[in-house]
Amino acid sequence: MTFIDFNFYLFATLLIVAALGVITARNPVHSALSLVLAFFACSALWILLEAEFLAIVLVLVYVGAVMVLFLFVVMMLDINIEQMRKGFVRYLPIGALIALILAAQMIWVVGPVGPDVLADDSLQQAVRHDADYSNTKELGRILYTQYVLPFEIASVILLVAIVAAISLTLRRRPKTKYQTPGKQIKVKRNDRLRIVKMDAEAKE
Amino acid sequence: MTLEALNYVTAWPEIFLLAMACLVLVVDVFISDAKRDFSYFLSQLTLIGTFVLVMTVPVDGREIAFNGMFVQDSLSIVLKLFILALSFVTFVYSREYLKDRNIFKGEYYVLGLFAVLGMMLMVSANNLLMIYLGLELLSLCLYAMVAFNRDNGNASEAAMKYFVLGAIASGMLLYGMSILYGLSGSLMLSDIAVAITQADDSRIGMVFALVFILVALAFKLGAVPFHMWVPDVYQGSPTAVTVFIGTAPKLAGFAMIMRLLVEAMGELHTDWQQMLIILSILSMATGNIIAIAQTNIKRMLAYSTISHVGFILLGILVGTNEAYASAMFYTITYALMSLGAFGIIMLLARKGFEAENIDDFKGLNQRSPWFAFLMMVLMLSMAGVPPTVGFWAKLAVLNMVVQIDMVWLALVAVFFSIIGVFYYLRVIKVMYFDDVVDDQPLSCGRDIQITLSTNALLVLALGLYPAGLMSLCISVFA
Numbered sequence: 001m002t003f004i005d006f007n008f009y010l011f012a013t014l015l016i017v018a019a020l021g022v023i024t025a026r027n028p029v030h031s032a033l034s035l036v037l038a039f040f041a042c043s044a045l046w047i048l049l050e051a052e053f054l055a056i057v058l059v060l061v062y063v064g065a066v067m068v069l070f071l072f073v074v075m076m077l078d079i080n081i082e083q084m085r086k087g088f089v090r091y092l093p094i095g096a097l098i099a100l101i102l103a104a105q106m107i108w109v110v111g112p113v114g115p116d117v118l119a120d121d122s123l124q125q126a127v128r129h130d131a132d133y134s135n136t137k138e139l140g141r142i143l144y145t146q147y148v149l150p151f152e153i154a155s156v157i158l159l160v161a162i163v164a165a166i167s168l169t170l171r172r173r174p175k176t177k178y179q180t181p182g183k184q185i186k187v188k189r190n191d192r193l194r195i196v197k198m199d200a201e202a203k204e
Numbered sequence: 205m206t207l208e209a210l211n212y213v214t215a216w217p218e219i220f221l222l223a224m225a226c227l228v229l230v231v232d233v234f235i236s237d238a239k240r241d242f243s244y245f246l247s248q249l250t251l252i253g254t255f256v257l258v259m260t261v262p263v264d265g266r267e268i269a270f271n272g273m274f275v276q277d278s279l280s281i282v283l284k285l286f287i288l289a290l291s292f293v294t295f296v297y298s299r300e301y302l303k304d305r306n307i308f309k310g311e312y313y314v315l316g317l318f319a320v321l322g323m324m325l326m327v328s329a330n331n332l333l334m335i336y337l338g339l340e341l342l343s344l345c346l347y348a349m350v351a352f353n354r355d356n357g358n359a360s361e362a363a364m365k366y367f368v369l370g371a372i373a374s375g376m377l378l379y380g381m382s383i384l385y386g387l388s389g390s391l392m393l394s395d396i397a398v399a400i401t402q403a404d405d406s407r408i409g410m411v412f413a414l415v416f417i418l419v420a421l422a423f424k425l426g427a428v429p430f431h432m433w434v435p436d437v438y439q440g441s442p443t444a445v446t447v448f449i450g451t452a453p454k455l456a457g458f459a460m461i462m463r464l465l466v467e468a469m470g471e472l473h474t475d476w477q478q479m480l481i482i483l484s485i486l487s488m489a490t491g492n493i494i495a496i497a498q499t500n501i502k503r504m505l506a507y508s509t510i511s512h513v514g515f516i517l518l519g520i521l522v523g524t525n526e527a528y529a530s531a532m533f534y535t536i537t538y539a540l541m542s543l544g545a546f547g548i549i550m551l552l553a554r555k556g557f558e559a560e561n562i563d564d565f566k567g568l569n570q571r572s573p574w575f576a577f578l579m580m581v582l583m584l585s586m587a588g589v590p591p592t593v594g595f596w597a598k599l600a601v602l603n604m605v606v607q608i609d610m611v612w613l614a615l616v617a618v619f620f621s622i623i624g625v626f627y628y629l630r631v632i633k634v635m636y637f638d639d640v641v642d643d644q645p646l647s648c649g650r651d652i653q654i655t656l657s658t659n660a661l662l663v664l665a666l667g668l669y670p671a672g673l674m675s676l677c678i679s680v681f682a
Contacts, residue, residue: 109412148210149270153325153337156222157344160318163229164348167311 008048015041028074032067039063050129053136211269214276217257217284218324224250225317232310240308244299247313248292251320255288268330272392275330278680279462283327283455286536290452290543291320296655297547298444300648304555305442307353316448319345323456329463332381332391339377339424342456343370346449350441362440369433373423380416383409384468393468400471411475417464418479425457427517428486431510438506439560443553446502447546450509451539454516458535461520462528473523480521485616487514492624501562504627505545508586511624512538518617519601522608525681530600533677537585537597537666544582544659548575551648551656565631567640575646576635578660585663587628588621593666593673600674 001009018041021034039062046055143151212219228250232243258281267276295316302308322341329335347370351363385391387406388399400410419430426434438446465476491511498504516538519531552559552568559565569576585592598621605614666673 106412110409146271147273147333149215149273150331150333150337153334153341156318156321157337157341159226160315160341160344160348163311163314163318164344167309167315168348168351168354 004048008045011041011044011048015045029071032071032074035070036063036067039067049126051135053139210271211267214261214267214269215274215328216261217254218321218328220257221250221254221317221321221324224253225314225321228310228317229314232314235310240310241299243310243313244295247317248295250317251288251292251295254320255285255292258284258288272394273331273334274325274328276328279459280328282676282680283459283532284324286539287320287323287327287452287455290455290539291316291448293543293547293655293659294444294448294451296651297447297543297550300652301442301444301550301553304553305353307442309352312349312352312444315345315349319349319448320452323452326456326463327459329460330393332385332393332396332468335460335463336374336377336381338456339460340374342453343374343424346445346453349445349448350437352445353442356440356442358440359442362437365433365440366437369423373420373430376416376423377420380413380418380420383413383416387413393463396468397470400469410469410472414469414472414476415479417469418476418483421457421461421464422483424460425454425513425516426510427483427513428490428510431487431490434510435503435506438509439500439503443502443546443550443558447543447550450505450546451543454513454535454539454542458516458532465520466528477521477523480517481613484514484517484521485613487511487517488617488620489514492620492627495624495627498627499562500560501549501565501631502546502560504562505542508624508627509542511620512586514620515598515601515617518605518613522604522610524604524608526678527601527604527607529674529677529681530597530604532680533670533674534597534601536673536677537593537663540659540666541582541585541594541663544578544656544663545586547652547656547659548579548582551575551646551652554644554647557644562631562634564642565634566638566642568635570640571643572646574657578657579635580632581660581664583628583631585667587625589625591664591667593663593670596667596670596674 015038018034018038022031022038025031025034039058043055043058046052046058224246228243228246231246232240235242261276261281265277268274269276295313298312299308302312319342322338322343322345325334325338326342327338329338347363347367350366351360353359381391384396387403387409388396390396390399400407403410421427423430423433438450441449469476488511491507491509491514495504495507495511498507512534516531516534519527519534549559552564565579568579581592585594588594588598598617602614602617605611605617
């Protein structure tokens with residue numbers, strides 16, 4: 001076993017353990033933290049595959065931004081997870097049965113060709129590159145030439161997601177009290193103050 | 205690689221549409237609620253502009269752009285023109301409806317325009333990636349539009365169901381596509397078609413992928429047994445959104461089937477033919493029989509959609525070019541009929557009142573003989589009664605089925621269509637022979653009246669002269 005193999009098995013095991021932790025932990029914060037660990041292990045695996053740029057992006061975007069936001073949401077919304085898990089045990093047998101049947105069917109259909117496909121010569125070992133090979137540059141080149149249309153459309157989809165989320169959640173609450181400094185400054189004495197002329201009255 | 209190699213001129217209509225949709229989005233932020241009509245006119249202008257651009261796009265035969273991601277052929281051009289026209293009419297119908305419900309917002313038009321962009325990309329997709337992205341762009345817009353009336357519990361429920369089931373369907377589609385990619389080594393439809401002809405031992409794997417893709421397609425089109433979302437979404441969403449979902453996306457769905465099943469996996473025709481036979485029979489049976497029990501007209505039309513989808517699949521499963529043309533003819537005419545029917549439902553609705561129940565149509569003839577007549581034409585066309593276009597659509601499809609010696613299948617289709625006639629005739633009976641319950645006068649703008657009349661009369665006119673549209677459909681597949 002080479003050092004790379006050792007690393008692969010180490011991080012792969014870590015990934016599986018962390019992934020199991022995500023779905024088994026009772027506390028949602030623990031689940032989220034397990035997911036962070038899973039992302040880290042995954043990015044290590046990607047580095048082993050020479051996909052450095054993707055590995056770094058995974059850590060930066062998912063661990064740095066998405067998961068932090070996720071933790072915020074979990075802590076702020078105080079979702080009652082117990083309530084959501086209530087039906088879990090009840091539906092487990094039927095769910096497991098269906099999953100089992102599905103898996104059995106798939107294996108039954110694909111089974112005979114499975115090993116042949118894996119032994120296919122077309123699945124060659126990926127070409128290894130030197131240390132000065134720029135992954136980022138290659139990705140950028142292909143993203144802005146060959147895949148420019150899907151790339152742009154993916155950005156449009158993100159735009160639609162923003163528009164949809166805002167249009168569904170933004171509310172102007174009419175009852176909210178707020179100040180408008182402009183109006184406050186413009187206020188004249190006569191707007192607020194009413195001088196009432198009264199005759200002097202004698203003390204009884 | 206040069207800019208010319210991208211051949212982006214071919215995709216000029218899409219680029220224009222995208223730019224204009226972004227413009228509408230920005231402009232809408234800066235105008236007050238009172239001037240919201242400006243967003244509406246700008247959106248309509250966008251659709252007209254895109255329509256003109258599609259007409260003038262320089263294409264001889266088959267034009268590939270963006271390194272094979274995008275294809276412009278006669279199928280895509282014809283379908284795009286119809287998608288744009290249907291969306292235009294949808295926007296015309298929905299303006300007053302949205303205003304009456306205080307949901308006349310720019311987002312409706314922005315999301316609508318992006319959905320049209322998604323449909324146009326689906327129609328022009330030449331790559332699995334583009335099919336998926338176009339579909340997601342369309343679906344995301346539709347999910348948001350269903351939930352648009354956010355204070356309405358039914359709409360939120362419908363949106364949730366649509367979103368969850370749609371996500372599952374997308375997952376299925378991706379699963380199938382990934383298997384296909386794994387076996388063929390390419391995302392290009394033409395490469396996949398070649399890989400399938402050369403596949404010997406991996407053919408079973410290809411069929412395996414086909415099953416997942418077909419499930420996803422059935423989900424998106426609403427074919428039985430993947431139809432559960434259709435009635436709830438049709439009923440729950442605001443009618444202005446229902447009409448949008450029920451018309452143009454069907455054309456995009458048809459194009460998706462053409463690209464995936466025929467262009468990429470045409471070699472597996474014998475395999476998907478059997479699957480489509482089952483889907484089609486189940487759809488026609490379930491759609492037509494359950495529609496009888498409905499009292500809500502939007503729900504009834506949802507079940508009617510399911511049965512019509514069964515008919516469209518019937519045309520596709522035959523597998524000849526003429527049959528694809530008949531299925532396309534059916535899809536276009538169905539979209540036209542459904543557009544008109546939902547238009548009338550919106551016409552009857554007014555502030556604080558939804559004309560959702562069949563009972564709301566009682567005595568429509570006494571309130572407005574003209575619109576009762578138009579609704580009768582639309583219902584007869586859906587039922588497939590001559591001289592409306594629905595008859596020719598059904599006849600063309602059945603003719604193709606008979607030509608491949610599947611007379612039994614044609615008989616089954618006729619049998620269920622006859623059952624279906626009942627619930628269409630019931631609407632006509634209610635309009636003409638029942639007494640008026642709701643005697644509020646119908647009020648709507650002149651633009652809606654003219655468009656609606658044109659829409660319904662077109663159904664009649666195409667029924668009298670179906671040759672033009674039919675030859676257009678045939679020329680697409682020639």
